[in-house]
Amino acid sequence: MSDPGKPNVKVLFALTLVHFTGDFYSSFTIPLFPLFVQKIGLSLTQIGIISGVMRLLAFIVQPSVGYLADRYSTRHFILLGVLLPVVFIPFSGIATGFWSLLALVALGALGSSMFHPSVTGLVPVYSGNKTGFAMSVFNTGGTLAFGVGPLFITWYATRFGLNGLPFTVALGLLVVWYLHRVVPVPQSEGLGRMGFWGSLKYSLGSVWKPIFCIWTVMVVRAIIGQSFLTFMPVHYVDKGFSVFSAGVMYSLFTVAGTASGLIAGHISDRVGFRPVFLFTFLFMAPVLLLFLSLQGLWVYLGSAMAGAMVFATLPLGVAMAQMLAPKSRAMVASLMMGLAFGLGGVVSPLVGKLAELYSMQTVLTGVSFLPLLSLPLILTFPRLR
16 A cells, blocks of 8 residues: 555455455344244254354354464465355255254354454554554444345245255355455464464463453453344244344344444544443443333334444454554454354353243343443453554
């Protein structure tokens, strides 16, 4: 870039398209849980297991991929990572039982965990002096995908059935071909001779405490978000809404997070990250409780408000960690996204089991109070812009 302070819009668009495409196909599974329940008789515990495995793979793979992405200059993690969900997630529509469904979803989730560290690590390189906003734009690709993806796939599956899902592969393959032509090669951070723990100590040694606090808050945010996203479709279908209506709620939840993430990124570049975290986590609990108490058409407004609060700080945690540890951008991105999402997903089977013992309304109500536990940690965040 001729001007180091000016964002490279072309490259940021390509990275955002990678994010959108991978997450678009990854978003197919959860909104279709009600149909899978009808087809193969999934229990709430099995739904929690599938969701947990999806996130657990991110926990297992992303830190390793983040380390390799910082060590080697290759696009293989990005392009293969996008290709796996594009191919395997649609074929989950012809799964005949729990185990085949779990295997196909797991392969798609594996690909998702491969491309996230590499592309996220590239964003600060091309964002100039707009790191917070650029990361929010990049995050928009993912949250927008999780917004329009459920709308598309619930409409498509309602019209053509689960067996028609494999035909959606064609569009994804065209996008992957385009990305192969335009996505830049990641830059190595020169950590190759240090090994995994050596590079981790080098990049996080003096800042591990604030990064740990940020990561803990991101884990809490992931538990809240994954609990609602995983069980919201089934919960509201059980309450009498159609599968498509539940898909609309899911989309509103995530699309509102897209808008709030952009706004939060813009504000954080002006006032810093900590005030934005304090505001969103303080008001997240009452907004989630309001959402669960609404009836009729008001539920759609409640889902949008809830999603806006839950997703607003998703890109900011990554941006903060990358500013604190600029020599290991892909690694810390994998910790803030993959590891946090993985641990958040591990809780999903427990949430499902508790819902079977008590009720989904009761369990989600309890989850709604978790943001308040994060406020003391947020007060320790460094003052960064």
